[in-house]
Amino acid sequence: MSLLQYVVRRFLLAIPTIIGLSIVTFVLANYLPGDPLVRLLGERGAANPKIVATYTKRWGLDKSGPERYFVYMRNLVHGDLGRSTTTQRAVAKDLFDFFPATIELALAAIVVAAVGGVAAGMLAARFKSRWPDAGVRLLALLGSGVPVFWLGLLALEVFYLRLHWVPGPEGRLSSSTHVPPHTTGMYTFDALVHGQWATLWDALRHLILPAFVLGAYFLGLIARMVRASLLEIGGANYLVAARARGMSERRIMLVHALPNALIPVITVLGLAVGGLLAGAVLTETVFAWPGIGRYAVDTAKGLDYQAVLGVTILIGVIYVVSNVIVDVLYATLDPRIRIGR
């Protein structure tokens, strides 16, 4: 089986999961206690018979369960995720606007977690049982139990209030900075592309702390994994063989040991996508970061149901797709996995 065939097959296998996902959100929207109409329209809307009639027709609320599901699916496929009672806009449009901020934050957090985690893991393995190792392991341990929203507040307390290194929880840019022209919606990237260096700097200053807070847990996890696999690989015969070829310790670490140690980390990165999106809900709240996480929280508090489900579906789909991508990556990176054989 070629790689392409494998990729296609893996994506096809994800389809039932995505369908299941839509059933779950459908059930949540329609069968939880409470009047779905009130949830869809809010108290005021539900009192207006005209609006109720339009919505009943559009979402097939007068039909039987299965039929309603098909109506729901048809709307979903057409990108109609309903209307938010909070913003009075189409949920799909809201998501489109808020999503780039979350992507930017999650990507930055992944970079922080991967680079920091690998570096810390290498450091710990290199100085096994000495103080750098103990330090890294202690931090990783704390990272496994620390509530991300609390970490965010502490970080603000220290780096914003005390040290003034970063701006406060005011979102993605200072109020005096103009939003860069829209290319991707990720301000750092857009500013870079358009050569607006001041904007880039401001965006980075706002991004760095939330990215660290969000990435902290996975940074610790990756550090622990890299440390463990480097130590496991440490005595491998192929490293002795590379040494016998006269390779320096540095080269042996970077070229021969690290790629082997990183393979298990790929799996973690797959988990990280889901974990980061979930963590974004909390982190964005702490830092007033206008992404889909904060959108979900704001709308959830207003019992704005269509909006919350829209976020749920979006995150679910991303999660499923990212798992597929990780599987494919894994297969390409580890030559020992013979695809389909």
Place this chain on the structure above:
Amino acid sequence: MTAPAPTPAIDPPLPAGRRPLLEVVDLHVRFDTAAGSAQAVRGVSFTVDEGETIGIVGESGCGKSATILSLPRLLPPSIATISGGSVRFDGTDLLHANERTLHSVRGGEIGVIFQDPLSSLNPVLRMRRQLTEGPRQHLGLTKSKAAERALELLTAVGIPDPQRRLRQYPSEYSGGMRQRAMIAMALASEPRLLLADEPTTALDVTVQAQILALVRRLRVERGLSVVWVTHDLGIIAGLADRVLVMYAGTIVEQADVRTIYHQPHHPYTQALLDSIPRVDVRRRSALPSIPGAPPSLIDPPLGCPFTARCAHRMERCDHERPALRVIGEGHTSACFLDITPKKSS
């Protein structure tokens, strides 16, 4: 396993006054394990001349692998310590050499072939990468020159379709091919000495014979010195000029290959030879094996280490360790028995 008939006459007779390429004097290696500190190598001395092939024979755990791997200091420092002696390679003291010297000697002057080719090849790097990194460092070749050289080397060790093979990962090679590739790798930077740590143990007999023929050919072509470690006397017979027999971390007998096979002196050598199946002698009884097990190296015995299993044991063997002594031309043995070697049956 059928032993190839002893045909040591591949090389021309030794030219007079060859200088030793490698000089090992009184080497001691200690392994620190959970069970205690084991004296894996206890005072081993030998020399390797240019163009000479030395065979080191002994059973598992006798310290033969530890001996050769400690020469370029490849034993992991966390468990193995070279606790004494000296190793001089072409005038350089390897045990006190700095990292720089060591890196240029390893691979550049001394090539190593390992026992298990699969685990000795990096599974996630393509063979090209692993074959070219040596020559690029030691011979200063460019990437493309090194790739050309890798191609030549794979051809030289008899790997068909080398162009395609270079792009592959070790897991795509067969066992014999991996060992050929290991040899190619060890020879990639034109070393003068090849250390081989039981390189054919994991291979089946036909492949083993091919690998041996390959090494014999390369040795003649390139004037290599070789130290070949094995537990198989049959392999040594067809390959080595001189043989060291090791037991419990010490050399018990040393002689040229003919003498070892035809006039072994040490009872251990005799026992080893007796346990080789032979096609030229009709045997009705079961193949004899050596009773007992080697002594613990954590607390080595005071006297001769072989005494507990020896058929010629004497009173003094228990408390006095016999030193290596000359018993013939180029023939030394660590046994108290009479000078006149007993003919093995």
Place this chain on the structure above:
Amino acid sequence: MTETTSTIATSPGHSTPKKRPRRSVTLTMGTVVISGWVLVTLTVPWWAPFDPVKDQDLHHRLNGPSGAHWFGTDKLGRDVFSRVMYGARISLPLAISSVLLAVLIGCTIGAAAGFFGKWVDEALMRITDVTLSFPAMVLALAIAAALGPGIRNVVIAVVLVTWPEYARLMRGQVLSIKGGDHVKAATAIGCRPGRVFRRHVLPFCSAVIGVKATTDLGVVILLAAGLSFIGVGAVPPDPEWGALVSDGRTSIAHWWIATFPGLAILTVVLAFNFIGDGLRDRYDPYHRRRRPKKWR
């Protein structure tokens, strides 16, 4: 006899004898911390210096830690120490009841799927596939938002997102044990399925499930605190830890308001992790052998 090359292959860090004592130290630490919090939960009304909700003192709002108020006071002048201690009465029972419910539901369904197989199994696997493909936090947020705020709804949301993991684990256990000789023997001598399950299958699953449940107690506390933090969990004056941290959000300059409840969460979660790890080392022989192999 060890051959030298194989000695090289085993890295010295893996010599096992050292490992055990260190593990049991963390197990003990975890147990001590949790016991402490359980004690707090049971006895706090008798010794807490203030009432967590009613004792408002508007003259002493936002005061830093002092002799009278060890953890300071919040913006209504309530004693943060008392509120954190009382918070244990919410977080611990919430976590324990959620996990117990999830274990009960998950294991029942998982065992049924593993025992009966066929379509029951198929259906279960599809459901768990879907639930596990959502990040728990997001799904819980959706459910909690649909149900409205309140501790009881948090429990429901948490149970709904966690039971599938137990179902899956239980199913796997049952499947692997079902094929065992002792089960075949019990069936052969005429034991009824119920008895076979109770006496010959269940005891073998309990270790694995127990270990996961212990670790999950920490996970659930984090999840519930997160929900309360964003305002879909505990309802205001309730001193739930996540809600307490959230109080500190509006006034980060008054660090004590968020710091102490956060530390409470951290200690409990770490303690449950320690106990979970310790129990796994002791009771789950499969996991010990399942240590990451060189290649996977």
